[in-house]
Amino acid sequence: MGEQAPLSIEQHESFDLLEKAEHERKALPDHEHTQQEKTEVDPLIRIANARSEASVNSQESNPLEQFTQQAAQDAAPVTPKTINRELRKITYKRELRHIQRRESAPDRALSKVIHQPVVRAVSEAAGRTVSRPSGLLGGGIVAFIGTTSYLYVAKHYGFEYNYLIFIGLFVGGFAIGLGFELVAWLVLAARPRAQA
Numbered sequence: 001m002g003e004q005a006p007l008s009i010e011q012h013e014s015f016d017l018l019e020k021a022e023h024e025r026k027a028l029p030d031h032e033h034t035q036q037e038k039t040e041v042d043p044l045i046r047i048a049n050a051r052s053e054a055s056v057n058s059q060e061s062n063p064l065e066q067f068t069q070q071a072a073q074d075a076a077p078v079t080p081k082t083i084n085r086e087l088r089k090i091t092y093k094r095e096l097r098h099i100q101r102r103e104s105a106p107d108r109a110l111s112k113v114i115h116q117p118v119v120r121a122v123s124e125a126a127g128r129t130v131s132r133p134s135g136l137l138g139g140g141i142v143a144f145i146g147t148t149s150y151l152y153v154a155k156h157y158g159f160e161y162n163y164l165i166f167i168g169l170f171v172g173g174f175a176i177g178l179g180f181e182l183v184a185w186l187v188l189a190a191r192p193r194a195q196a
Helices: 011-028 031-041 043-060 061-072 084-102 105-114 117-129 132-158 162-193
Strands: none
Touching: 084 105, 105 117, 132 162
């Protein structure tokens, strides 16, 4: 612990000033010494005041800080008020490429085929119409009941079972399920108008 940190240039200068002031005070006679103490401010206080004034002046007039602040204000990011179709498309493509880079080669190839605009448009259209839950439920119920009955009749009377009957019953049940959904939607849509 006997080591001391090296002194900075400012500290050397302040110590030199203190030593000089102390030396001058010792050199003066006693009556002048008391007179100087009354009129002169303590050198440590003078040095502290000078440093604080210098730091305030340097902060106010630092051109680098002023330039940095001005550049930050000028380069404020311009945020779009609305997200338009083009911005969504660009974001979608970037995200898709980012995800595809992480996939294995077969998955990446399949992803590139699936995400083609034509395939995507067909899939979206089919998703809105073909995969209606009410249609699938109706087609499943009608196909199950219809093929079970048809199988019983075919075994009981001894004729051959036709597998195309299942597809016909499913399509018919799908149409019935969509019909029920349409009727329910019309009834529910008409109720708020009648109550208002």
